[in-house]
Amino acid sequence: MKPRLLDLPVHRDERGFVGVIEGHEALPFAVRRVYFLGDVPGGSVRGEHAHRALWQLMVAMSGAAVVELDDGQERVEFHLTGPELGLLVPPGQWRVLRDFAPGTVLTVLASSEYDEADYIRSYPEFLDWTRSA
Ligand code: TYD
Numbered sequence: 675m676k677p678r679l680l681d682l683p684v685h686r687d688e689r690g691f692v693g694v695i696e697g698h699e700a701l702p703f704a705v706r707r708v709y710f711l712g713d714v715p716g717g718s719v720r721g722e723h724a725h726r727a728l729w730q731l732m733v734a735m736s737g738a739a740v741v742e743l744d745d746g747q748e749r750v751e752f753h754l755t756g757p758e759l760g761l762l763v764p765p766g767q768w769r770v771l772r773d774f775a776p777g778t779v780l781t782v783l784a785s786s787e788y789d790e791a792d793y794i795r796s797y798p799e800f801l802d803w804t805r806s807a
Contacts, residue, residue: 677743680760693757703729703785710781714774721769724794729785732761737778744768746804768800
């Protein structure tokens with residue numbers, strides 16, 4: 675499956691907003707972990723790895739960031755600009771997270787607990803892995 679940008683319902687009124695992540699389209703996996711990135715300096719790049727089996731849903735709860743995903747054949751750039759957008763990331767995507775706006779909090783819902791064995795941290799190794807899969 676390819677990565678997908680999803681419209682998430684956000685209920686706004688004069689009291690602020692309530693954003694919702696629910697249902698099979700946004701979460702085609704059971705959530706086993708939630709983590710969040712913040713205080714990322716504008717020029718910093720995070721990620722630079724792939725996962726063998728992990729599914730994720732990424733949301734910029736506040737602020738904005740760019741997520742570049744590469745399946746070994748094509749590279750697509752996604753602009754996460756707020757709680758209305760969720761990026762569903764299937765396994766096997768080399769990701770680069772960059773261009774964090776000041777104050778951005780990027781939340782990631784993930785299908786399993788932290789497992790270093792699920793990471794591929796070298797791009798040449800990732801390309802070999804995609805070709806042998
Ligand atoms: P890292 O993988 O470098 O973050 P990123 O993918 O955003 O570049 O993780 C930073 C540190 O946090 C590293 O020491 C591992 C730790 N960590 C956990 O303990 N649990 C987690 O769920 C995650 C994502 C990271």
